[in-house]
Amino acid sequence: MTAGGVYVYAIIPTGRPLPPKAVGVGAPPAPLRLLAEGPVAAVVSDAPPQLRARRRDLMAHQELLVRLADTCPVLPMRFGVVAPDEETVRGELTGARKNHLAALRHLCDGVEINLKALPSQDALAAVVAEEKQVRRLRDEVRRRPGYEANVRLGEAVAAALTRRAAEAGQKILHALTPLAREVAPGPEVQGCALNVSFLVDRHAGDHFRTEAQKLADSHRGHVELRIAGPLPCYSFVTPRRVRTPAAGA
Structure with missing residues (x-):
């Protein structure tokens, strides 16, 4: 993980794979990974240094969310959500688990x-x-x-x-x-x-x-x-x- 923190794209149900060849924001594009806590998981990558709303990164963020939504319910994050570390992300997943599950059920399909x-x-x-x-x-x-x-x-x-x-x-x-x-x-x-x-x-x-x-x-x-x-x-x-x-x- 880089010193820039953890970039969060979305929350999805645990067990759903990432889209093939999908990558995140940054130059070069950051590899994606899943942080799972019980029934929910966050789609994250290392946050690039000096993150800005460049067209390239905006499009990468949006394209990933669209591809995720093709296969499973998604709680999308707005562009630019960065957590200081993985522990913070996991704490959010655990603390708001019931709300996340209810929202995922509601947004399904x-x-x-x-x-x-x-x-x-x-x-x-x-x-x-x-x-x-x-x-x-x-x-x-x-x-x-x-x-x-x-x-x-x-x-x-x-x-x-x-x-x-x-x-x-x-x-x-x-x-x-x-x-x-x-x-x-x-x-x-x-x-x-x-x-x-x-x-x-x-x-x-x-x-x-x-x-x-x-x-x-x-x-x-x-x-x-x-x-x-x-x-x-x-x-x-x-x-x-x-x-x-x-x-x-």
Whole structure:
């Protein structure tokens, strides 16, 4: 083990092998190993010195998690989790064993799909046609051109685009929620009207993406929908989640 500590990628059930030829972060890539404590194990490697979020290392981290998730349930760690030594990792595995096992059971055969809803940049004509306030300000600019009038018009257009994207995003969220086990709101992203992740059965992932794309196409005049996944289930490791509503709720 290097002086840089132990880099932790994920927690998986004990007895599951590492993917063939898989390697970790660093240059050269660090060999992977398993630290098992009872029914759970941590996937680790030596932490490289001066670890930074380089594209090469970010991709190595993500690729390993995706390959692990193809064969077993995974509790993924965010990039950059480093423990001081193996004893610390083993202590975490032992101390939180029940929570880890419950989370692994919950995430079994599940994948995460993330949706981000952004204002449609092709909707300006629709905004002018459908938004009374925008039309009024546009007409004012035409009658009396000036800096302040242009600023007010620009602000009104931006606000209308954002509001329309948020409204469409909520409709899409409502339509997709029954197709997921759980839904988790993501952090605020600048310029993004909605950022949300879905926990979806692995076998239903393609169907979910197809339905999401259909909804994106039907709301194209209001929102640009970005769909990412299947991903490791980052958003569903902790218990702070929005539960999928019961049918008919």
